[in-house]
C-alpha cells in the first residue's frame with residue numbers, strides 16, 4: 086500500500102502545489118487523482134516516485150518511507166506513463182518497450198521476447214515492433230507507453246493524463262483496455278486526470294483535489310456521485326451527476342414484458358389481439374426490426390433505437406435506450422441480440438426510485454462514515 090501522510094510541496098518560488106495531503110492508496114486497484122489544472126496532481130504523482138521531493142510529510146510504500154529507498158530501486162518498482170507516451174523517437178517500438186529490461190541487464194533476446202509479449206498484452210500488432218514512434222497513431226503510441234511502463238513488471242503504475250491527447254473514441258478504447266489489463270495484472274495504479282468521467286469510470290477510489298493542492302474528497306466513485314462533500318465537488322461533478330450515478334445500478338431487476346413483442350410473420354389476429362399502442366416486430370431469429378404503431382397496417386417501422394442488455398448494462402443504459410426510443414420503450418436483448426422483452430420509461434423510472442431508496446444509507450450510518458472520512462482524509 087502507498088500511504089501519503091500529510092504531505093506538503095512548496096516550490097522554491099513559494100507556490101504551494103500540495104497542501105497537507107493524506108491518502109491511503111489501496112493495493113491492486115486504480116486510485117484516481119482528479120481536479121482542475123494546477124491543483125497539484127502531477128506534483129503528487131511525482132512525489133511518489135521521488136521525481137519531486139516533498140517539503141513536509143512522508144510517503145510510505147508498504148510501510149517504508151520512500152525517502153529511505155535508493156531512487157533507482159524505487160523507480161524500478163514503479164512504471165510511469167505520461168501524456169503523448171514520451172517515447173524515444175529514435176528507437177523502434179520493440180526497443181522502446183525493452184528499455185527498462187535492457188537497463189536491468191536482460192539479454193537482447195529475452196528483452197525482445199518480453200517486448201513481443203507486452204505488445205500483445207496491450208493490443209498492439211506484432212508487425213509494429215520494428216517501426217518508429219512517428220509511424221504510429223496517437224492511440225498506438227499510448228499503448229506503447231503502457232507496455233514500456235509494464236516491461237519490468239513493477240507492482241506500481243503511475244499514470245499522468247495518459248489518454249488526454251487522443252480523440253474520445255480512441256480514449257474510450259484505451260480506458261476499456263486499461264480496465265481489462267488491470268483485471269489480468271492487478272497492479273497498484275495511481276492515475277491522474279482532469280476528466281471526472283474518466284475518474285468515475287476507472288477509479289476504485291477517487292481523490293478530488295482543489296486549487297492549492299488540498300483534498301476536497303476521497304471516496305469510491307458511486308459515493309462521490311451520491312454524496313459530494315461540498316459545493317466545489319458537486320460543481321466539479323457536473324450537472325448530470327444524477328444520471329451518471331445510474332451507471333452504478335444494474336438493470337437486471339427491471340421487469341420486462343413480452344406482450345408487445347411479435348415476430349414479423351405473426352398472423353393478423355395476433356397483432357389485433359394486443360392492445361399495446363406499439364408492437365416490437367422481430368425477425369426470424371428474434372432480433373428486433375422496429376416498432377409498428379397499432380392500427381398502422383403498413384410495413385413502415387419506427388426505429389427501436391439502441392437496445393440494452395440486462396445484467397451487463399446499467400440502469401443508465403436502459404434509461405438511455407428508452408429516451409432514444411421513439412415509443413418511450415426500451416428494448417432488452419441477450420448476448421446474441423435476440424429480444425428478451427421491452428420495458429417502458431415509467432417502469433425504468435420506478436426502478437430508479439427503488440434503487441435510490443435502497444442505496445440511500447440511513448442518516449446515522451452516514452454521520453459515522455463522515456467521521457471516518459475525516460480521520461482518513
Ligand SMILES: Nc1ncnc2c1ncn2[C@@H]1O[C@H](COP(=O)(O)OP(=O)(O)OP(=O)(O)O)[C@@H](O)[C@H]1O
Pocket residue numbers: 096097098100101102120121122123124125126127128129279
Ligand atoms: N517546478 C515548479 N516550480 C514552481 N511551481 C511549480 C513547479 N511545478 C509546478 N508548479 C506549480 O504547482 C502547482 C501544481 O502544479 P501541478 O503540475 O502539480 O498541477 P496539475 O494538477 O498536474 O495541473 P495540470 O492539470 O495542468 O497538469 C501549479 O500552480 C504549478 O504552477
Ligand SMILES: [Mg+2]
Pocket residue numbers: 126127128
Ligand atoms: Mg499535471
